[in-house]
Amino acid sequence: MQSKRMVALAIALALVFVLVVVPTLAEAQVPGTRNLRQGDRGPDVTEVQRRLLRWGYYFGPISSLFGAQTLAAVQFFQRRNGLPITGIVGPLTFAALGIRAPRAVPAPDRTAAVTPQGGVDRNGMHLLARAVYGEARGEPFEGQVAVAAVILNRLRSQKFPNTISAVIYQPLAFTAVADGQFYLTPGSEAYRAAQLAVNGWDPSGGALYYFNPRTATSAWIWTRPYIKTIGRHRFLR
Numbered sequence: 418m419q420s421k422r423m424v425a426l427a428i429a430l431a432l433v434f435v436l437v438v439v440p441t442l443a444e445a446q447v448p449g450t451r452n453l454r455q456g457d458r459g460p461d462v463t464e465v466q467r468r469l470l471r472w473g474y475y476f477g478p479i480s481s482l483f484g485a486q487t488l489a490a491v492q493f494f495q496r497r498n499g500l501p502i503t504g505i506v507g508p509l510t511f512a513a514l515g516i517r518a519p520r521a522v523p524a525p526d527r528t529a530a531v532t533p534q535g536g537v538d539r540n541g542m543h544l545l546a547r548a549v550y551g552e553a554r555g556e557p558f559e560g561q562v563a564v565a566a567v568i569l570n571r572l573r574s575q576k577f578p579n580t581i582s583a584v585i586y587q588p589l590a591f592t593a594v595a596d597g598q599f600y601l602t603p604g605s606e607a608y609r610a611a612q613l614a615v616n617g618w619d620p621s622g623g624a625l626y627y628f629n630p631r632t633a634t635s636a637w638i639w640t641r642p643y644i645k646t647i648g649r650h651r652f653l654r
Contacts, residue, residue: 449516453506457483465506468514469494498613499559499620512617537615541581543603545569545611548585550603551593553650558610560647563621565614567652570625577625621645624652 453462462483469475469487474494477486488504495502498513506514537545545565553564571577571584578584585591585599593599621627622644628635629649641653 449508449511453483455483455485455488455504462487464516465491465514468516498609499557499562509618512619513613515616537581537611542608542611542615544581544585545614546603546607547599547601548591548593549610550601550607551598552591553610553648554604554607556648556650558606559620560650561607561610562613562618563624563647563650563652564627565611566619566621567624567627569614570619570621570623574625620647621652624654626653627651628653 449461451461453465458481460481463479463481465483466475466477466479466481466487469490470479472494474497475487475490477484477490491506491510492502492504494500494513495504495510500509500513545568548568549561549565553561556564568581568584572579572581578587586594589595591599624644626638626641627650628638630651631649633639638653644652644654646652
């Protein structure tokens with residue numbers, strides 16, 4: 418009788434391990450599902466190392482161990498891309514690296530300009546970069562990414578047109594289009610800001626509008642709910 422109880426207990430413990438512990442461990446290895454810090458190991462660390470190596474931030478081995486070299490590379494990446502320099506790969510850094518946590522139900526996509534992989538086509542990227550350069554050159558890099566993010570947020574909103582070009586060329590939507598600065602040749606920083614926004618980084622906090630309070634002439638824009646200020650721009654819902 419005692420042996421039967423022991424067998425039953427062992428089976429119950431095994432089921433708990435399979436149903437609770439194993440899924441948790443597996444989820445922890447999927448890139449974007451946990452924060453990564455020095456000392457962590459796993460395929461998600463490997464993916465971060467690969468991306469940092471590909472973009473010239475990391476020069477160590479692809480080891481799946483978050484060691485001192487990986488920490489230095491993460492901090493370098495965060496510094497260069499206007500992120501908080503924590504050395505921890507959290508949601509913002511994952512987004513800037515183009516790594517998104519998997520979702521049970523994919524968000525609906527309103528525009529044919531966005532591919533199933535979430536990337537914008539070449540023309541869309543060029544338009545985004547021109548908008549960033551025309552509207553936000555000279556702003557902090559985070560503010561440039563935020564301008565691109567506003568355009569993408571409008572793309573996903575039912576209040577605005579459903580293509581990048583239509584959002585940008587909407588009458589009176591962007592000062593740079595009206596005054597011709599949109600047609601200047603964007604620099605590499607503008608393209609990098611556009612790419613990070615496409616990757617999922619949204620420093621604007623989900624904003625649909627922004628403006629410079631020193632130059633704004635519209636009384637209506639002041640009525641929009643305030644989110645934050647980055648550089649000279651106020652970002653609004």
